[in-house]
Amino acid sequence: MDSLETRLRALVLLSLDGDRPAYRQLLVELTHYLRIYFGRRLAPSQKAHVEDLVQETLLAVHTKRLTYDVARPFTAWLHAIAQYKLIDHLRRHAIRPTEPLGDDFADGTNPGSLMAAHDLDKVLGTLPERTSTLIRKVKVEGSSIAEAASTQGMSEGAAKLAIHRGLKSLMARFSGDKR
Known part of the structure; x- marks a missing residue:
């Protein structure tokens, strides 16, 4: 297991047991990690949405934290949530202008x-x-x-x-x- 997984897993396990300082530290580390995660996946024109995605993901982690299976890697669970938030964002903000193609495109003239x-x-x-x-x-x-x-x-x-x-x-x- 890598050090990130080990560190985050320890924090989430402590926080599930009610350790508030561990939960605060988990949120701080997740914030930093998610900023990088979303920053690498969004186009330059979408960078302004990184913080929104981080907050949406942190909120989902908070509300769904009891569904985390402690027998599995925490980062896999986190990535699944982050990926769904990213997909939702891309669907919400997709701009797809279209123009009808004329008949003259069919023959390449x-x-x-x-x-x-x-x-x-x-x-x-x-x-x-x-x-x-x-x-x-x-x-x-x-x-x-x-x-x-x-x-x-x-x-x-x-x-x-x-x-x-x-x-x-x-x-x-x-x-x-x-x-």
């Missing part, structure tokens, strides 16, 4: 779709041909990884890895993030 196809070709052209082909087949054309892998004479695992590395490379190259 729309100038915007032609430019997007050109841009996609240009971006994928910066990758090795095999990786570019795999990404195009799986992510653009909708082929399964198994189908794309077989056309390239690769195993599914190797194809997944190549796609992952290719997308990661593109994100690093075009994200504008200079970490």
Whole structure:
């Protein structure tokens, strides 16, 4: 067991036995941990909601603490609650603007779709041909990884890895993030 699990588990067990200082300390540690947890999972535009999610999760932990099974890891129980709070938040705040597609998109003759196809070709052209082909087949054309892998004479695992590395490379190259 890692030190976080050991520390939090000891605090929650003491607090379930009525130890108020242990419960206060548990809430302090959970607050710090949950800020990091939600901060890593929210988009930069959503960072203002971290504190709300922390408070909602702490409230859920408080109200559901008697349902915690002491025979199981505490952090797993905590993550389940935090994950549900995050999903609820994302559903509540999801903005999905839509515009109807005209008939001219169906045959690819729309100038915007032609430019997007050109841009996609240009971006994928910066990758090795095999990786570019795999990404195009799986992510653009909708082929399964198994189908794309077989056309390239690769195993599914190797194809997944190549796609992952290719997308990661593109994100690093075009994200504008200079970490």
